[in-house]
Amino acid sequence: GNSVTQMEGPVTLSEEAFLTINCTYTATGYPSLFWYVQYPGEGLQLLLKATKADDKGSNKGFEATYRKETTSFHLEKGSVQVSDSAVYFCALRGSGGSNYKLTFGKGTLLTVNP
Amino acid sequence: DAGVIQSPRHEVTEMGQEVTLRCKPISGHDYLFWYRQTMMRGLELLIYFNNNVPIDDSGMPEDRFSAKMPNASFSTLKIQPSEPRDSAVYFCASTKQRDYGYTFGSGTRLTVV
Numbered sequence: 429g430n431s432v433t434q435m436e437g438p439v440t441l442s443e444e445a446f447l448t449i450n451c452t453y454t455a456t457g458y459p460s461l462f463w464y465v466q467y468p469g470e471g472l473q474l475l476l477k478a479t480k481a482d483d484k485g486s487n488k489g490f491e492a493t494y495r496k497e498t499t500s501f502h503l504e505k506g507s508v509q510v511s512d513s514a515v516y517f518c519a520l521r522g523s524g525g526s527n528y529k530l531t532f533g534k535g536t537l538l539t540v541n542p
Numbered sequence: 543d544a545g546v547i548q549s550p551r552h553e554v555t556e557m558g559q560e561v562t563l564r565c566k567p568i569s570g571h572d573y574l575f576w577y578r579q580t581m582m583r584g585l586e587l588l589i590y591f592n593n594n595v596p597i598d599d600s601g602m603p604e605d606r607f608s609a610k611m612p613n614a615s616f617s618t619l620k621i622q623p624s625e626p627r628d629s630a631v632y633f634c635a636s637t638k639q640r641d642y643g644y645t646f647g648s649g650t651r652l653t654v655v
Contacts, residue, residue, distance in 0.1 A: 472635075477643060528592070
């Protein structure tokens, strides 16, 4: 079945540091890939997505590139802010027009210190 | 748009009691999902609906859990009887057909004592 593996946290950075959160997946066919962010006490929010190989998703300074050859979708940001402190989830949706299930990784807690 | 609305935000109940969680999806969204989040198991899909019809309930842990969607604007997740191991945050999410992302509600934090 489909699965997502992301780096274990917590990750602690200083403001303006470079961020990478690794995510790899296992799936058949051509899944769609997502990053979601969860702020304390809130639900998950879609951060970015990519629906085919070599696509780059980007939003709010975050980027991730869909690499089929390495089955990866690593999240990056060049300069993090304190407000980026949250839990980040990598997720995939399997291929096939009728497949709407999202499979999530376990999440990575990011703390950014001033 | 008010987003996906869940109620209550917090629920504390005693073991053995019935618990009902409620969700109002975004108007026009065809798909509704119920997830459970715990530290140990992360996010687990419990069940999802398409056009009010349950499509996949393979994630429902056991017969104590049931979910309904009587119309396009309302869904419930019921636990009867509740047990301490059901303590978790329960999320509802919805999406439109041919859309690629979910919109999540703020969740219901359930504590069973």
